[in-house]
Amino acid sequence: MFSAFVKYVGSSYHSHAEATKSAASSISDRSSRVTSTGSAATADADKKSFSQVAVDTRKFLDAGNQKLGKVADAGTSDQEWHGAIRIQTLDRRALYAITTNHGGLFSATEVRAAKGEVASIEARASRAVNPRGTDAAGAARTTITVLDGAGPEEKASLDWAQKRAAAQVQS
Template sequence: MFSAFVKYVGRSYHSHAEATKSAAASISDRSSRATSTGSAATADADKKSFSQVAVDTRKFLDAGYQKLGKVADAGTSDQEWHGAIRIQTLDRRALYAITTNHGGLFSATEVKAAKAEVASIEARASRAANPRGTDAAGAAKATITVLDGAGPEEKASLDWAQKRAAAQVQYQGLAKERHQGRAAVSVETDNPVVNHFVKAYGEAEKAKRYAQDGASIRVEDMPSWSKGVSLWKSLHEPQAKVLGHL
């Protein structure tokens, strides 16, 4: 029964296995960031405002284009992203600034490249924790570690909370299957939105037991999922409205 549930969670949580790989970046350079990106900023980068992070990241990309003799990012290859531009040296906040197109400073091509880089970080962490493909629980735990290493802006997003909950449920399920009778490593969080979503997965599993068509049960339809979304809105939408008037 739980094996079926793990598959159900898997459908709700995108796998990292198909993440974009760099054909040109060196193994040592790329593997050095198994759980987090290397930093191209100063030691006090985390003290910068997110808007300043976005501006600095824009300058960083433009400097890379200058090295390539380009004035735009059109047609930039993976080799160029990781060679001349060195997108892999950007920290997690900088990558998030690009993926969210903060301030409208980034192009669709740059957003796509940054999302691929984030996916690659997660995929490398999973492979490092499960090199032989025999420890899915370890790979899931590595995913949680990567997510927990996100910046404050990313952690405040609804997408992060949903991914964090799915990763937690997936890890706990896999660990329980593999180590029956032994408690899994604690991966709980004090984030109330995440906790609502985690509870929703339990509600979905319970609903599937009594439903004639278990496949029709969606975690997004569970009461705790709605509570999580409502709580997130109450915590973050007022801030967004205030910023919109500044």
């Protein structure tokens, strides 16, 4: 069950999700494990500056808006965010670029949508390991795993440190 959870978390946060889904792993070797597809995608993503990640993310959202036929606004539904725009396919660094409005490239609506997507991913991961809500320590360990998957920019934030510390105390 736990390896299924790790695959689920990996597919929720990484653009190279197919490689993550195809590999069986445990939490202890997840960070050191790479696949031929995953290592190339991770290496390329890690080489990009955070500003370049933000610019690429802006291009991605613009392409989604073009498919949608309008600029995403407060009336944009979850179905539109996940159907035409496909916000759920963004990796962790891209979502963080949006949630922090890096470079002032993103609208308030896009920031809210990205924050909602991050919260949704964290909640789904927690429910996957603790569906009945009876294993607070397991949910906390899951939260730690999800947080540890963050990029260096997010890990440097006060919000990340507070969430990580709170989860660590509960585990």
